Amino acid sequence: MDALSEVADAIADPVRREILMMLRATPLTAGDIAARFAISRPAVSRHLRVLRESGLVEDQQIGRHRRYSLVRSPLNDLAAWLTQFDAQRVGWSQRLAALETEVYRTRRDRSRAEHTDDRHTARHAEEDTA
Numbered sequence: 145m146d147a148l149s150e151v152a153d154a155i156a157d158p159v160r161r162e163i164l165m166m167l168r169a170t171p172l173t174a175g176d177i178a179a180r181f182a183i184s185r186p187a188v189s190r191h192l193r194v195l196r197e198s199g200l201v202e203d204q205q206i207g208r209h210r211r212y213s214l215v216r217s218p219l220n221d222l223a224a225w226l227t228q229f230d231a232q233r234v235g236w237s238q239r240l241a242a243l244e245t246e247v248y249r250t251r252r253d254r255s256r257a258e259h260t261d262d263r264h265t266a267r268h269a270e271e272d273t274a
Contacts, residue, residue: 148225151218154198160191164214166203171213171272230270 145153155161163177178188192212195201199218204212 147218150198151222152198154194155219155222156216157194158192159188160195160200163188163191163212164200164219167212168212169254171204171211173206173209173211175209192217217231 155164157273159181162181166177166180166260167173174185174189174192177192178185181188192201193202196212200215202215203212205211
């Protein structure tokens with residue numbers, strides 16, 4: 145299985161996604177992570193093993209405890225791969241920006257035309273009264 149598939153499989157589970165969210169801010173020990181779940185410690189350990197094997201977390205032995213920290217690069221790789229499917233949204237953003245520009249130009253041109261017409265009408269009114 146390729147690395148991208150392993151990452152996708154790892155984040156498919158809601159418990160593993162929650163663990164990743166916890167590790168965003170700070171590294172935590174396995175005990176700290178397990179204490180936040182209603183599932184057993186061995187179940188949390190299995191989730192941590194999947195995350196470690198997929199490259200999403202790394203662990204460091206500190207005394208009797210194992211501290212886990214988030215590895216962001218595999219998530220960045222997955223996000224980069226996913227952006228290719230967001231091309232339509234980017235296309236729409238560009239189209240909407242072009243529409244906004246065209247609306248601005250139309251308003252500007254209309255304002256200029258009205259201003260020119262007002263000056264033209266005022267000039268004719270002066271000539272008629274003279």
